[in-house]
Amino acid sequence: MKIALLGYGKMGKTIEKIAIDRGHEIVLKVTDDIESKDLSQVDVAIDFSVPSAAFKNITACFKQQVPVICGTTGWLEQYDEAVELCKTQKAAFLYASNFSIGVNLFFDLNQKLAKLMAPFKDYEIEIEEVHHTQKLDAPSGTAITLAQQVIANSSKENWKLDTAAENEIPIYAKRVDDVPGTHTISYKSEIDSIEITHTAHSRAGFALGAVIAAEWIKDKKGVFSMKEVLSGLS
Structure with missing residues (x-):
C-alpha cells in the first residue's frame, strides 16, 4: 500500500516505521497542507498534522479520491463539514481522537x-x-x-x-x-x-492503530469509526 503522511513530526515518524515494517511504502511526507500536491499515486493518507492544516489536508484528499485516516485534534468545529464533503465527493474518511x-x-x-x-x-x-x-x-x-x-x-x-x-x-x-x-x-x-x-507507554500504540485503520479503509467509500475497524479484527 502506498501511504501519504500528512504531518511528519514524532507521530508521523513512528507511523512511517510501523508502516514500512508491515510492508507498506511511504510515497509522500509533508509538514504543511497538501492542496497543491499530486496524490495520484497514493492509496491512503494518514493525517497527524496540526489543527490549522487538518481540514485543508482532508478536503484535498477527498477531491482526489484518496481515503483519509485523521488523528489530528483541535479542528473539530469543521468535522461535520468534512463529513458532508466526504459524502459529496464519494470519498472515504475515518477520524478518531485516539487510534490505540x-x-x-x-x-x-x-x-x-x-x-x-x-x-x-x-x-x-x-x-x-x-x-x-x-x-x-x-x-x-x-x-x-x-x-x-x-x-x-x-x-x-x-x-x-x-x-x-x-x-x-x-x-x-x-x-x-x-x-x-x-x-x-x-x-x-x-x-x-x-x-x-x-x-500509554509509547506512541507505538497510536501509530499501529492508525496503520491498521489505513489498511482497513483502502478501497472503501464512506465515513467510518474505529469501532468498525475493531469489529473487523475480532
Whole structure:
C-alpha cells in the first residue's frame, strides 16, 4: 500500500516505521497542507498534522479520491463539514481522537462504567489527562471523547476545562515532559472512589492503530469509526 503522511513530526515518524515494517511504502511526507500536491499515486493518507492544516489536508484528499485516516485534534468545529464533503465527493474518511487499540477498548469500558454509575448520584465525576508538553490542544481529543461518552450515559450535560458546574464534568489537563498520554476517569463519594485509567507507554500504540485503520479503509467509500475497524479484527 502506498501511504501519504500528512504531518511528519514524532507521530508521523513512528507511523512511517510501523508502516514500512508491515510492508507498506511511504510515497509522500509533508509538514504543511497538501492542496497543491499530486496524490495520484497514493492509496491512503494518514493525517497527524496540526489543527490549522487538518481540514485543508482532508478536503484535498477527498477531491482526489484518496481515503483519509485523521488523528489530528483541535479542528473539530469543521468535522461535520468534512463529513458532508466526504459524502459529496464519494470519498472515504475515518477520524478518531485516539487510534490505540487499548484506548478504544478503554472507550467501551468507560461507557459501561458510566451506565453502571448513572443511578448513584452521590458520586462526582472528573477526568484527568496528562500529555507531553508539545501537545498543542487541551483537553486532549481522547479526554473529550471520554467526557462525551459519560454525558451520553448520565445526567451530566457538558464538560468544562478545570472548573465545572454541578451538571458538568471537569477535565483537568496536565502537561509533563515525555508523557505519551494517560487518561483517568474518577467517580468519588464521601465513602469511596472508583477509577479507571489508561496509560500509554509509547506512541507505538497510536501509530499501529492508525496503520491498521489505513489498511482497513483502502478501497472503501464512506465515513467510518474505529469501532468498525475493531469489529473487523475480532
